Amino acid sequence: MKLQLKNIPNLLSFLRIALVPFLILTFTTGKTFLCTVIFAISGLTDAVDGFIARKFHCESNLGKILDPIADKLTYATAFFCLFSDGKVPPYFIISFVIIQIFQGIGALLLYKKASTVVKSNITGKLAGFGMFIFCLISLFFYDKVSKLFINISSAVVLFLILLSGTNYLGQYIVKPKVDSIKNKN
Numbered sequence: 001m002k003l004q005l006k007n008i009p010n011l012l013s014f015l016r017i018a019l020v021p022f023l024i025l026t027f028t029t030g031k032t033f034l035c036t037v038i039f040a041i042s043g044l045t046d047a048v049d050g051f052i053a054r055k056f057h058c059e060s061n062l063g064k065i066l067d068p069i070a071d072k073l074t075y076a077t078a079f080f081c082l083f084s085d086g087k088v089p090p091y092f093i094i095s096f097v098i099i100q101i102f103q104g105i106g107a108l109l110l111y112k113k114a115s116t117v118v119k120s121n122i123t124g125k126l127a128g129f130g131m132f133i134f135c136l137i138s139l140f141f142y143d144k145v146s147k148l149f150i151n152i153s154s155a156v157v158l159f160l161i162l163l164s165g166t167n168y169l170g171q172y173i174v175k176p177k178v179d180s181i182k183n184k185n
Contacts, residue, residue: 005052006060008049008052009049010066012049012052013045013063013069015045023042023077023078026038032143036136039136042074046074076097078139079093082135087138088150102165123168130156130161138150
């Protein structure tokens, strides 16, 4: 079977999902540097899959669903690992989970109602970048991060996640401006 360029973004998203157990394994065995490297590879493949999909016009409906799933799994894993060692405050984890549940339900309802998948926008990318930097620094400087850094950073990231969710709600549900899956096939 010949690998085609249009398949690469989805393969990279699958790779990110496959890296999640290795994030858990390296973190729980105390190999935080290796965990950081795996997390960084996951972030790099996230950027590369999006670049390839847009640059070479090989966006797919599967990719529009797979990419955010890979993102949510990766960040949830990193946050829960950090939380398990007291590196992330409980309010952050609780808020993150609640926001993700509401975003997931909203996406499902929107898909069921209008057969649409919401595309990422600038606030979503900013929230993703904030989560990536927060996790990367927290993992890389695992034993050196201060409570002050964690509290300020988690509050900023939570704000960005809320801003992104609010933006999606206002932009896509109140005034629907989404790509229809039916029209993209």
